[in-house]
Amino acid sequence: MTTDHYIALSAILFSLGAFGMLFRRNAIVVFMCVELMLNASNLAFVAFARMHGNLEGQVFAFFTMVVAAAEVVVGLAIIVAIFRTRRSASVDEPSLLRF
Amino acid sequence: MTATLAAQNTGEAAVFWICGALAVLGALGMLFSRKAVHSALFLAMTMINLAILYVSLSAAFLGMVQVIVYTGAIMMLFLFVLMVVGVDSSDSLVETVKGQRPAAILFGLGFAVLLIGLLGSGTSDMPAGSLAEANAARGGNVQGIAELIFTQYVFAFEVTSALLITAALGAMILTHREHDEPIPTQRDLSKARFAAGDPSPLPPPGVYARHNAVDTPALLPDGSVAEISVPRPMSLRHSEVDRVDVEEVDDVAGGSNVVIDEVTGTIEEIPGEDS
Numbered sequence: 001m002t003t004d005h006y007i008a009l010s011a012i013l014f015s016l017g018a019f020g021m022l023f024r025r026n027a028i029v030v031f032m033c034v035e036l037m038l039n040a041s042n043l044a045f046v047a048f049a050r051m052h053g054n055l056e057g058q059v060f061a062f063f064t065m066v067v068a069a070a071e072v073v074v075g076l077a078i079i080v081a082i083f084r085t086r087r088s089a090s091v092d093e094p095s096l097l098r099f
Numbered sequence: 100m101t102a103t104l105a106a107q108n109t110g111e112a113a114v115f116w117i118c119g120a121l122a123v124l125g126a127l128g129m130l131f132s133r134k135a136v137h138s139a140l141f142l143a144m145t146m147i148n149l150a151i152l153y154v155s156l157s158a159a160f161l162g163m164v165q166v167i168v169y170t171g172a173i174m175m176l177f178l179f180v181l182m183v184v185g186v187d188s189s190d191s192l193v194e195t196v197k198g199q200r201p202a203a204i205l206f207g208l209g210f211a212v213l214l215i216g217l218l219g220s221g222t223s224d225m226p227a228g229s230l231a232e233a234n235a236a237r238g239g240n241v242q243g244i245a246e247l248i249f250t251q252y253v254f255a256f257e258v259t260s261a262l263l264i265t266a267a268l269g270a271m272i273l274t275h276r277e278h279d280e281p282i283p284t285q286r287d288l289s290k291a292r293f294a295a296g297d298p299s300p301l302p303p304p305g306v307y308a309r310h311n312a313v314d315t316p317a318l319l320p321d322g323s324v325a326e327i328s329v330p331r332p333m334s335l336r337h338s339e340v341d342r343v344d345v346e347e348v349d350d351v352a353g354g355s356n357v358v359i360d361e362v363t364g365t366i367e368e369i370p371g372e373d374s
Contacts (some may be wrong), residue, residue: 002224003225004225006216008218009122009123009152011122011211011233013122013123013145015213016123017126018206019206020130020212021128022202022214023203024130024208026135027221028139028177029135031139031177032138032142032177035142035169036126036129039146040147040171042161042165042338043153045301046156050156050157050229051226052228053229053230053232055234055240055243056231056247058160058161061161063252065161065168065258067262069172069263070263070265070326071267073267073269073270074269074270074273074303077269077273077274080184080273084322099146
């Protein structure tokens, strides 16, 4: 297996995540799509780490995971807070700033 | 030596094609399932398959972290929030922005073609490489990563801890709710119930119906459906399932015992089982 294969898989997963982010209306599912994109980039990091024969790519992937965990905690808290006031988890609902 | 290497390559190829296909399937399932809970489970499937791929890419530590942090912690947090937000949060099919869905499909296809075409044209035939020496230099994958984190990237590591503490505080502040009025005691609740004029407990689900599952509404003596007997989340979950036609029940309920078949929706009479 060359690195190409892994990068292609990573590209497919990233595109699916980007597509889902535009396509879905539920805020939680949109968030899951962001997670999918982060995972895809992690796969690219790990594949490139093996290609170059050093561990730095894996360390970057590790930091990505930590940042993703923090991001999910804050993002889901925001969704819960919006749901409490607006009674909806749809990304189209909070349109108060629309002129 | 070459024989073992070839065997390793075949094994890795098998792992890649199986887990890669399953990961893409999970991603597609996440995109196209209507209910958010199903999406979360499909995403967990994708993440587990990616963890297997990490292990086969000689990143054993990251594979374990992927299982523990992503599928263990993050996906369970997603499911927990879905539980808080409720089962009625499935997607609306109403298109609020005109032409957004076709544009999203176009963008997604274009993006995939761009990424993969870039890969095919420019930098093809990247070697697989090997991490055997890098892993063996410190006695293993975990030791190698630990040395990098605690020497070269120690500052980034410390900043990460600040980020995690900030995130935890932020989540607590965002989800904290001040009580404007004191929490009602049992005495207050009891008073409110008597004041409302209906002090008896709510009818349990399934009374005079064929099933006593919590999602089966109770039937009143006149054959009509008692909506208050079904807990609210249950009635939301089954809102798309056709409810029993009240008139239909009235037609048949001429003094005999009547049951409604849940699956077919037909009404059967049970002779000689008068109670």
